[in-house]
Amino acid sequence: MTSQPKRLPTLPEELATFHAARSSLYRLVFELLRMPPRPSVFDAAKRTLDELSGAHPAVERLRQAIGGFDEQAASRDYGQLFAAPLPKVAMRCKWPNCGVRDAAFSAADTLAGGERVSELHVLAVLAQRAAGAFEEERLLEAAAFSDVQAKLLSFHAGACLADLAKELKAAQTPLYAGIGAALAVLVDEDLQQLGYSGDERCPPRST
Ligand SMILES: [Zn+2]
Numbered sequence: 112m113t114s115q116p117k118r119l120p121t122l123p124e125e126l127a128t129f130h131a132a133r134s135s136l137y138r139l140v141f142e143l144l145r146m147p148p149r150p151s152v153f154d155a156a157k158r159t160l161d162e163l164s165g166a167h168p169a170v171e172r173l174r175q176a177i178g179g180f181d182e183q184a185a186s187r188d189y190g191q192l193f194a195a196p197l198p199k200v201a202m203r204c205k206w207p208n209c210g211v212r213d214a215a216f217s218a219a220d221t222l223a224g225g226e227r228v229s230e231l232h233v234l235a236v237l238a239q240r241a242a243g244a245f246e247e248e249r250l251l252e253a254a255a256f257s258d259v260q261a262k263l264l265s266f267h268a269g270a271c272l273a274d275l276a277k278e279l280k281a282a283q284t285p286l287y288a289g290i291g292a293a294l295a296v297l298v299d300e301d302l303q304q305l306g307y308s309g310d311e312r313c314p315p316r317s318t
Pocket of ligand 1: 192196204206227230267271272
């Protein structure tokens with residue numbers, strides 16, 4: 112098996128900024144998907160996106176998605192997508208028994224949850240820790256937090272969250288399709304920046 116990073120940014124402060132932006136974006140998508148939307152969540156998301164302007168290709172996508180927020184429509188759409196007797200978007204991870212997934216939850220000091228959105232939370236926590244470590248130039252620790260995310264993304268969450276993004280886009284509600292599009296960009300960019308090649312992935316490759 113080969114495990115080679117495709118390319119690595121260099122300066123600690125650049126890496127700190129990179130991981131901090133990723134952390135904020137994963138946290139936002141997690142907050143927007145984990146429960147029916149509340150105006151306070153959207154207001155906070157808009158403020159965060161303003162602060163992140165230009166920091167990541169997913170920022171504009173997410174800003175567009177939540178720009179026309181309508182609480183009533185969002186609640187209705189959330190119910191249809193996630194809570195109906197036959198939800199269009201499954202909450203559960205299809206491959207929860209996966210070593211790299213367990214390792215990432217453990218590194219984030221988080222109990223392993225079976226829901227796909229919990230992977231967003233874990234990535235947000237690990238990216239925040241990587242950012243803090245790079246900022247303070249604790250480079251070995253930063254590299255470890257970066258590595259566990261790279262493995263989670265490369266061998267599990269890259270496929271799992273890309274599927275989630277695809278299902279959100281297919282559901283054709285403007286808000287959640289937009290969040291799905293932003294998530295797809297976020298994961299794709301991460302796989303390019305942090306991804307490993309290798310054959311140890313838990314889920315089968317999505318086609
Ligand atoms: Zn998963």
